[in-house]
Structure formats: structure tokens, C-alpha cells
Amino acid sequence: ETGVTQSPTHLIKTRGQQVTLRCSSQSGHNTVSWYQQALGQGPQFIFQYYREEENGRGNFPPRFSGLQFPNYSSELNVNALELDDSALYLCASRLGVEETQYFGPGTRLLVL
Amino acid sequence: SQKIEQNSEALNIQEGKTATLTCNYTNYSPAYLQWYRQDPGRGPVFLLLIRENEKEKRKERLKVTFDTTLKQSLFHITASQPADSATYLCALESGASKIIFGSGTRLSIRP
Numbered sequence: 001e002t003g004v005t006q007s008p009t010h011l012i013k014t015r016g017q018q019v020t021l022r023c024s025s026q027s028g029h030n031t032v033s034w035y036q037q038a039l040g041q042g043p044q045f046i047f048q049y050y051r052e053e054e055n056g057r058g059n060f061p062p063r064f065s066g067l068q069f070p071n072y073s074s075e076l077n078v079n080a081l082e083l084d085d086s087a088l089y090l091c092a093s094r095l096g097v098e099e100t101q102y103f104g105p106g107t108r109l110l111v112l
Numbered sequence: 113s114q115k116i117e118q119n120s121e122a123l124n125i126q127e128g129k130t131a132t133l134t135c136n137y138t139n140y141s142p143a144y145l146q147w148y149r150q151d152p153g154r155g156p157v158f159l160l161l162i163r164e165n166e167k168e169k170r171k172e173r174l175k176v177t178f179d180t181t182l183k184q185s186l187f188h189i190t191a192s193q194p195a196d197s198a199t200y201l202c203a204l205e206s207g208a209s210k211i212i213f214g215s216g217t218r219l220s221i222r223p
Contacts (some may be wrong), residue, residue, distance in 0.1 A: 002157070040121075042216050045210050045211055090155050101146075102158070103156050106153075
């Protein structure tokens with residue numbers, strides 16, 4: 001176990017809806033990253049938060065947004081869901097740059 | 113454009129042999145590179161990190177090399193076992209706090 005938890009484990013939404021995914025990092029880990037992983041692909045970096053501020057972003061549109069809270073939890077919000085948003089969403093926390101990333105088990109999102 | 117490529121989608125080898133996986137990158141100058149293992153339906157698990165000034169790193173049956181001239185990392189599993197069967201991912205951190213993953217190599221060790 002990595003000490004990183006995610007909820008829910010599975011979710012089904014319809015196109016156009018909004019979704020919020022949650023992650024609880026290891027205590028003391030002030031850096032959290034979110035990834036999208038399609039079947040058969042590597043994780044794609046969505047964004048990273050450090051001390052509640054976004055400090056890195058991948059090639060994802062603004063309808064993907066996030067929040068990080070002082071209690072080491074974080075959220076990924078996706079608005080106006082599209083069919084292609086169906087994927088495994090992973091969060092990973094770490095102490096800082098060049099430190100080990102610890103991944104959660106992921107949330108599998110299906111958009112119909 | 114920046115790219116990371118892992119040499120093959122799948123690798124099938126006999127138990128006891130050494131598995132060698134390749135990760136090539138272009139248009140990056142990473143300070144370090146990481147390797148992860150991922151089992152079906154699970155999140156990736158960190159295995160090893162190697163820095164640009166390190167040629168080789170070992171951990172038990174695992175060995176990683178990093179050649180910044182060739183822009184390549186090799187990941188070796190010696191004395192492979194069926195329990196080593198999984199997808200292996202390489203990842204590097206570009207500037208601006210972005211961690212980029214390759215698409216992974218699915219390794220199968222047959223008894």
C-alpha cells in the first residue's frame with residue numbers, strides 16, 4: 001500500500017456532465033499530480049499542485065481543473081464530459097522534486 | 113517535439129533469463145529518469161530513479177542504465193520470474209514540473 005487513496009473507485013457519467021474525483025495524499029506530501037491513463041497507454045500528465053498552487057500543466061483543456069487542500073487532499077474536476085474522457089485517473093503524491101511518487105489505485109471513469 | 117518511446121509493446125521471455133527493456137527520448141534534457149511497474153487495474157509503483165550523472169543503478173535483481181549521449185535508458189531484470197510479469201513504464205521530468213511517461217512495455221515471463 002502506498003498510503004495514497006482515491007475515491008470513488010469507479011464512476012459512470014453521461015456526456016456533458018461534470019465530475020469530481022478525490023485523492024488523499026500521504027501525510028507531509030505537499031506535491032500532488034494527476035494523470036489520465038487510457039487503456040494500453042502510459043499515464044498522461046494533467047497537472048501538478050504544490051502547496052495548493054498549480055505549478056505545472058500538461059496538454060489538457062481548461063475544463064480540467066483541480067484543487068489542493070491543506071490537509072493533503074486534492075480534487076480533479078472535469079466539466080462538460082466527453083466520451084474520450086473515459087479513462088483511469090491517477091493521483092500521485094511526493095515530498096518534492098526528485099522524490100519518489102506514490103500513486104493511488106485510480107478512479108475508473110466511464111462516459112456514456 | 114518531445115517524445116519518449118519504449119522499445120516494444122510486449123516482451124515475452126523464458127523464466128530465469130534477463131529481460132531488457134528500452135526507453136528512448138528526444139528533445140529532452142532530463143535531470144533524472146524513473147522506472148515504474150504497473151499491474152492490471154492498479155496504479156504504477158516506483159522502482160528506481162537514476163540521475164543524469166549516474167551511469168548505472170542497481171536494486172536487487174533490477175539494474176538501470178542511463179546514457180544521456182544516446183538519450184536512452186535500459187532496464188534489466190535478471191533471473192526473471194513469472195511474478196515479474198507486468199507493464200513497465202519509464203518516466204522523466206521535463207522543466208516546469210511535468211512528468212512524462214512512456215506508453216509502457218508489457219513483460220510476460222513464461223515458466
